[in-house]
Amino acid sequence: MSVEEAKSENWLRPSPRLLVLRRLEVAALTLVALIVMGIAASIGREAIWLACLGGTLLLGLGMERFASRRYHSWGYAEREDDLLVRRGVMFSRLSVVPYGRMQFIDVSAGPLERSFRLATVRMHTAAAASDARIPGLDRAEAARLRDRLAEVGEAQAAGL
Amino acid sequence: MRSPDVDGWHRLHPLSPIVRGGRDTITVAFLLLISLLGARGSSSHLIVEIGIGVVPVVLLFVSWLVTRWRIDGDDLRIELGVLRRQSLRFPLSQVQAIDVVRPGLARIFGVAELRLRTAGSSGAVARLAYLTAHEVEPLRVRLLALAEGARKHEVPPEPEAAIEEHVLTTVPTGRLIASILISNVGILAEVVLIGVIVIAIFSPAAAAGVISAGALWIFTTLTLVWRRFNQEYRLSLAEAPDGLRLRSGLIALSAETIRPGRVQAVRMVEPLLWRPLGWCRLEVDLAGKQRSKGEGQAERRPLRTVLPVGSRALAEELLERIVPDRPRVQSPPPRRVLWKSPLRFHMLAWGRSETCVATTSGRIRRVTVWAPLEKVQSLRRVQGPFQRRLRLATVHVDTAGHSVHAAIRDRDVSEADRALAELSELARAERRAKRR
Numbered sequence: 001m002s003v004e005e006a007k008s009e010n011w012l013r014p015s016p017r018l019l020v021l022r023r024l025e026v027a028a029l030t031l032v033a034l035i036v037m038g039i040a041a042s043i044g045r046e047a048i049w050l051a052c053l054g055g056t057l058l059l060g061l062g063m064e065r066f067a068s069r070r071y072h073s074w075g076y077a078e079r080e081d082d083l084l085v086r087r088g089v090m091f092s093r094l095s096v097v098p099y100g101r102m103q104f105i106d107v108s109a110g111p112l113e114r115s116f117r118l119a120t121v122r123m124h125t126a127a128a129a130s131d132a133r134i135p136g137l138d139r140a141e142a143a144r145l146r147d148r149l150a151e152v153g154e155a156q157a158a159g160l
Numbered sequence: 161m162r163s164p165d166v167d168g169w170h171r172l173h174p175l176s177p178i179v180r181g182g183r184d185t186i187t188v189a190f191l192l193l194i195s196l197l198g199a200r201g202s203s204s205h206l207i208v209e210i211g212i213g214v215v216p217v218v219l220l221f222v223s224w225l226v227t228r229w230r231i232d233g234d235d236l237r238i239e240l241g242v243l244r245r246q247s248l249r250f251p252l253s254q255v256q257a258i259d260v261v262r263p264g265l266a267r268i269f270g271v272a273e274l275r276l277r278t279a280g281s282s283g284a285v286a287r288l289a290y291l292t293a294h295e296v297e298p299l300r301v302r303l304l305a306l307a308e309g310a311r312k313h314e315v316p317p318e319p320e321a322a323i324e325e326h327v328l329t330t331v332p333t334g335r336l337i338a339s340i341l342i343s344n345v346g347i348l349a350e351v352v353l354i355g356v357i358v359i360a361i362f363s364p365a366a367a368a369g370v371i372s373a374g375a376l377w378i379f380t381t382l383t384l385v386w387r388r389f390n391q392e393y394r395l396s397l398a399e400a401p402d403g404l405r406l407r408s409g410l411i412a413l414s415a416e417t418i419r420p421g422r423v424q425a426v427r428m429v430e431p432l433l434w435r436p437l438g439w440c441r442l443e444v445d446l447a448g449k450q451r452s453k454g455e456g457q458a459e460r461r462p463l464r465t466v467l468p469v470g471s472r473a474l475a476e477e478l479l480e481r482i483v484p485d486r487p488r489v490q491s492p493p494p495r496r497v498l499w500k501s502p503l504r505f506h507m508l509a510w511g512r513s514e515t516c517v518a519t520t521s522g523r524i525r526r527v528t529v530w531a532p533l534e535k536v537q538s539l540r541r542v543q544g545p546f547q548r549r550l551r552l553a554t555v556h557v558d559t560a561g562h563s564v565h566a567a568i569r570d571r572d573v574s575e576a577d578r579a580l581a582e583l584s585e586l587a588r589a590e591r592r593a594k595r596r
Binding site for chain 2: 081082090091092093094095096097098100101125126127128129130131132156
């Protein structure tokens with residue numbers, strides 16, 4: 001599809017709670033690093049430690065920026081015959097997975113995702129390389145997507 | 161008892177444990193013989209040693225006793241195991257290829273192994289090792305016929321005694337040897353051998369050290385060369401109604417049958433040193449896992465060499481049979497790709513027809529891949545940071561084969577987008593046509 005056509009698709013995004021989760025992850029990591037640096041600075045009492053402290057803070061902000069851009073790059077669109085999944089900031093990827101090629105769909109949720117009522121939907125085809133994963137979907141949306149994919153997949157199933 | 165025409169439970173050939181043990185059997189027998197000859201007098205030692213020899217034999221015998229197989233409707237069922245009893249069921253409609261393999265020891269005992277490769281995500285391989293040589297061929301024909309019938313939901317056609325086959329090509333031994341000598345494995349082996357010889361001339365003492373230190377290396381390289389030669393010796397490709405047939409082997413014979421329409425992708429490899437001679441190599445990729453447990457080095461390849469070495473014209477002729485209606489013209493990428501891939505720029509190209517996509521890449525080893533659109537599992541468009549700067553993108557064409565990958569590398573963004581749209585459209589049309 002051309003770029004315009006791809007833009008005209010009805011792109012859906014993961015739940016905004018995924019962004020909150022990612023930001024919390026970055027914040028927690030930065031906080032731990034800051035505490036370690038802070039202790040080092042209070043013991044060392046040298047300018048270099050203060051610079052490190054500032055650097056860590058900047059790094060944390062940069063990671064937040066990256067996480068948010070990465071969140072916004074995720075998207076999926078259900079078309080008539082295939083599912084489009086796009087992702088990636090540095091390496092932008094767009095996968096086209098025909099419904100008929102889906103072998104099975106799995107819905108998984110890690111402990112963090114579960115506490116945010118999120119789930120990851122992953123489509124598997126016979127090719128190992130095809131990679132269609134949508135993280136951070138609302139639980140209800142994940143269930144809807146799973147059922148819909150299973151339904152169309154069965155209707156359009158093609159052999160190997 | 162083992163007649164394949166009666167649909168009951170069958171056993172494998174009684175000698176199969178010995179053959180399956182292969183080299184180990186020979187080693188154990190040899191060691192036992194030595195110790196028997198050496199240990200005179202001390203009878204207690206003798207008993208222990210005989211015990212060591214007898215226990216495996218008993219175990220192998222028991223494993224043979226509990227292994228049985230039958231054809232049950234559209235399935236092949238195999239039962240095995242004592243403590244962990246397994247009942248395996250292989251749906252014949254999913255069979256991708258049937259191979260008959262006869263290692264050296266099996267040939268001495270007149271037995272052969274039948275191997276079915278299925279397409280399941282586990283890539284399971286059904287192995288019947290070993291059956292009497294003369295019953296393997298009718299069984300293979302029967303299984304293939306059943307597989308065709310199972311696929312079409314029809315009554316399987318009566319297996320004919322001999323289905324006529326049309327031999328397409330056989331590799332001349334001289335050319336095979338020459339091609340291996342200038343292949344990467346061959347050159348490695350030559351370098352190692354020449355190195356050893358040179359050292360031996362200048363200082364024999366050092367040579368002994370080198371050989372003993374690098375024995376494993378030297379042995380491995382030579383084994384690789386030998387295996388390749390053995391596998392591809394007099395490889396002949398034949399076309400039969402039930403699929404493509406490959407026969408090859410010097411010591412270990414193998415006969416493979418690839419069912420029609422099971423080829424996921426074909427690739428043509430042209431290494432640097434082969435190119436001046438106009439030689440190339442053709443390999444086809446089948447569905448199935450690359451490695452599964454309990455398979456030896458030789459079996460773990462869904463990639464089948466159809467033509468180990470041959471002229472371009474011969475390869476074209478074979479390609480015509482395997483992928484009809486393939487794209488003739490391949491278009492080069494835009495000039496600015498020189499910045500990103502200066503080496504392989506001159507080789508990068510892609511083309512498509514209504515049913516097939518072709519891509520070429522690789523500077524030293526030029527690889528051309530043909531993937532039938534009917535087999536496309538998914539399409540991916542990937543753009544890295546450097547590619548974005550140059551407004552380029554790569555489109556990957558994923559098939560269920562695991563070794564061959566078609567990638568339309570480094571195209572202009574608009575061209576890549578167009579390719580993605582066109583290919584997904586064409587693949588959909590192909591899928592629909594097939595479903596009907």
